[in-house]
Amino acid sequence: MQNITAVISASLEQQKARVELASYKLAMSESRFASKDELLNFVSQLEVGTSGLINSDQQITAADIREIKDANSPVKDADNNYFMLNVDPTHEMATLVSATRAYQSVVRAYNVSSEMNRTALTLGNNNS
Numbered sequence: 001m002q003n004i005t006a007v008i009s010a011s012l013e014q015q016k017a018r019v020e021l022a023s024y025k026l027a028m029s030e031s032r033f034a035s036k037d038e039l040l041n042f043v044s045q046l047e048v049g050t051s052g053l054i055n056s057d058q059q060i061t062a063a064d065i066r067e068i069k070d071a072n073s074p075v076k077d078a079d080n081n082y083f084m085l086n087v088d089p090t091h092e093m094a095t096l097v098s099a100t101r102a103y104q105s106v107v108r109a110y111n112v113s114s115e116m117n118r119t120a121l122t123l124g125n126n127n128s
Contacts, residue, residue, distance in 0.1 A: 004113050011106045018099035022092045025060075029087040032075040036065055039083050060085065 024043075033039035043060045064086050071080040 005110075008106055008110045008113065012103065012110075015099045015103040015106060019096060019103065022095040022099065025085060025087045026089060026092045026096075028085050029089060029092075030084070032073060032082040032084055034075050034077050034082060036062055036067075036083050039065055039085070043085075 028043075033042065040060070040062065065083050066086040067081050067083055069079075069081050070076065073080070073082045076082045
């Protein structure tokens with residue numbers, strides 16, 4: 001039973017990390033930064049906060065950043081560029097829905113497992 005609980009716990013943590021990362025990306029989709037380094041530094045602080053469960057294919061890299069030229073932007077570098085995450089809100093919303101459903105499924109599996117344990121203990125106590 002401990003193995004089932006460990007798998008369920010790891011699954012819950014993974015789905016939680018997916019929800020957090022998608023939420024961060026959505027929240028930052030309109031945030032502007034004066035440099036790529038500033039944006040990557042900010043994102044790296046967020047990634048540490050997601051329980052350390054972000055694996056290499058989930059990390060945000062320089063390839064995920066778009067550079068936009070706008071002389072009127074309040075946040076810009078010397079060349080009138082600012083930097084934003086290249087976020088697809090539709091994809092991130094789909095990730096949120098998917099991760100939330102997966103999280104709910106894992107919670108149901110945990111509840112069924114707990115109920116099975118209680119039933120087994122009850123049956124065992126009744127036979128003694």
